Amino acid sequence: MTVSLFRQTRHPGRIGWTDILSYAYLALGVVLMFGPVLWLVLSSLKTPAALLEFPPSLLPLTQKTVTVPGHAQPLELYRVRMPDGTVRELAQVRRIGIQAQMLDPADPATIIRVPIEAREPIREMAFAWSNYTEPLQQFAFGRYFSNSLIVTIVATIITLIINSMAAYALAIYEFRGKALMLLLVIGTLMIPITIVLVPVFLVITQMGLNNSLWAVILPGAATPTGVFLLRQYMLTLPRDLIEAARMDKASEWQIYARIVLPLTLPALAVLAIFSIMWRWNEFLWPLAVLTKSEVYTLQIGLNAFQGELQTQWHYLLAMTVMTLAPVALVFVFLQRFITTGIANTGMK
Amino acid sequence: MADASPPTRMMPRDALAARLWQAASGLLDRPMALVQRLVGGNRMAWIFLAPNIFFFGLFVFLPIGINIALSVTGGTNLFLGDRPHVGAAHYEALLDCRSYLEPGSCREDHFWKGVANTLKFTLFQMVAMVGTALVTALVLNRKIRGRGFFRAVYFFPVLLSPVVVALIWKWILQRDGLLNAAITTAGGQKILFFVDPGWAMFWAVFVSVWAHMGFYTLILLAGLQAIPADLYEAAEMDGTPPMRVLTRITLPLLWPNLLVVLVLVLIRAVQTFDEVFVLTGGGPGTATVMIVQYIYETAFANQVQNFGRAAAASMLLGGLLFALTMLQLWFARRKAA
């Protein structure tokens, strides 16, 4: 009983109350975790008018229309409750104030007057793909995408290398000044770039890096979080492994590159995921240093749908979904590291 | 796993990446060996630290220095040389309060409101985050069908940008959002979540737990799986009640992982800005204004871009954060000992 609570079901085939509880919890989790994202995707396919409806429909719906001889434009279809209590499907010719002029598509000649409360739109599912196609024509998605990709990849590689080197030094060696270095790392862990935006901007400007992708890549390359995570992980590696390698006359660099780093792979994968997510989604900083559209990243491009007085939500949502796609791919690709990697090796 | 592996030539599983890394790092073998001969084995630590320190210096320490300089200057000019010296005026303004427990009595009331809200948010969020992550990790640690799938499900929101997360939930929670639609369908009254300070703070915490718990769950899960099964079996033979097993076996053995989680959660919570800002706009009133939001708005969003005041506020925040981390680490070390 005790063990089963913390480890597993001991008697296969028998389902206890703890299992039911667990599955219920997980089922709730699936709804809660995936539901909102699914809703985002569905909403991105709605027309601007449908986006703002209340109550919101789950699926992208638009009003059904019908073409009636004698009317150039297609007419909108409504379900109408007639005064005698019957319900008919009528097409609306026009609405004047709170009266609607409607007709039966089967009998286009007769106009029926209906109070507008008595009608209810008939709707069908329709995907507004134009939310995707129109902005893609308007803005250089490919250019922004490749900029984001370059920033993300280059920055992640630099981060992984220099952070792991620093973590190695702080985990393996005993030297004077180590305590101070550790203190500095942990002390700066907490400084968000948001609050040093102006000074970092000044540094970048003095270096002449404005409007270069390096201005986005370099400032965040040395992450205290990365050093901290990797060091915590390296502390758990068996020391005799390193001693043995030193006996074998391996150089310090080789020990780092050939022994320690491969063993740190799971933690590196975690840091890589963090770095990728962070870089891909970064917005405030690129906005400050990138002003030319040929160096825009995706996040700048997609937020350009936010104006002073209006936001073009339909485009913004569609483009947001587009930026999510690569993230989902990375996830599928790296998830074996996340799920089996850390889990099996353990972060002691 | 590590003990069983051969002492050298551990290969990562990804053959291509491994070969690339081997080739790249191999190029440095000779130069680095030379460097090692020059500086000696132990001083290699500094060589390994050098690139990181270089970037740290350029983009963290130098900016902090500039920030200190900015914080004692006034006006709206950007370059330090053009800014008049104002001494401690910004600090005085920020610290000018009749009572520090009453943000409304301060000259810079929004700053103190931000401090109070951030502390509140951090506290609630740490409890909620660690609690949910722990429960989820315990459930995922059981032998259940589709465990890999469920782990992925909980991790997925970690990948979303804070802005997207907040946008999704804002749409769900607004007056005419999905949740209110569900409530009215069930016969209830619409709730205006963002007009009530309590609800606004609740959802701010909820959404950030939703977005980040997956990561912490995995760290805890890793720790749980490293606890030897025979400990539990022994406990069962002794007839130890489940709660006792949790407090006497599971939690103590999980402590190192819990510590990492606590530190990371604290850091993220204090830095929270865009997530909450997009969700609640800092409202109602100023009920969810966070300190980083105050600093950002003072420096950028206000009509007069007051870099000096913002820099002074960020220095005060920095001091507070440093103290908090040190306190937490000290506490953790005592507990571990």
Next chain:
Amino acid sequence: MNRRHWLAGALMAATLAATPAFAQTTLRMTWYSDGNEGEVMRDLLNRFEAGNPGIKVVLDTVPFKAINENLPVQLAAGQGPDMARIVDFGGLAKFALDLRPHLANAAYWEQNFGPFLEWMREPGNTTAIPGFMTQLTVTGPLVNKTLFEQAGVALPGPKATWEDWAKAAKAVADKTKAPYPVAFDRSGHRFYGLAVSQGSRMIAADGIPAPIDDGFKRAAQLISDWHKAGVMSKELWGSVSGTAYRGANEEFKNAQVPFYLSGSWQISQFDKTVGNAFDWIAAPTPCGPANCSGMPGGAGLIAIKATKHPAEVAKVMDYLASEPVLAEFYARTLFVPGHIGIAKKGVAYQGASPQAAAALKVFGDSVAALDPAAYRIQGNAYSRIVFNAAISRLGQSIAGEISLDEAYKRIESDVAQQVAERNKK
């Protein structure tokens, strides 16, 4: 480490590819869009480029946030574009280029943009020509006529007061269960759309803001009373903090608002998204004890002083500001013209429904009805400081955090502090 070199090379190649190899002046225009104006501008620029092969204009479209928050920093650092579409004329006046020496016909500019040029100049300067208005806006009410009809409430007439409208809108909302009888965008500028008619003057004789006058207090009291009486909902003014903007356009589109104080810029969107769902009209600004004036506003395209090609910039600006081109721009974007000649002739809006055209006409007329005080407020270099302080503190008061009196005190000290900071040299 060769991998990094390779990537660095790729990166360099990517950046280099963007710069054209042949001799040509490339100008950069920083732009933001509320609707289709970015497309229209691009279209007009293409036409300009066809006629001037030596000049290429790149349109860098950014989120509006960047115009407000990042552009001033970039300009201060000398990293700005050659031209930019902005709204904070007073704050950015010191970075603006005076086009006058480069213009063939400066008189044309003065004639047609005269009152707006004053907004764009640094205090004391009376001659500079920094740019032109891409859009003039004017605040005013949008009314859901169908809701009024459903409730059987008559629309208040042209000289109706704010109180009349509030009463009527409340009656409509009670009958039709609309949750927001009266809605104002959460913005200091919209608040002044009410405050001007209540007699607020904002600016003292020395040109420095003295925001808390009787008119201001009357307007603030009205807003506060309306919130207490359920005429306005806390959701708009009480739900976000600081200067955060919150519009009620989505609520209006959902037929939840009988009376919505916003402005001319909403028209093109409502035309598209409201469709046939209900009838909406623009009404003249209601009257207060002082006048029946709303607030002007708008965005303008200005040339930047730091440009290396002032002559070419002037050429582009002159083309865009010329009457036929600008008239086309206004017509296709459904903007109220900020060009006196065009405004007098009237704009033939393209693709606007009769409903939208009627609304544009109403707003066009209210431009003529603007009180000189409203122009003075909008043109003052400090007005945005006051707008921001007002909305931030009144918002807190609506949320119940502070009293109106405390809000007044805070507004005065906020404004004084920011004015002092800006003038610290």
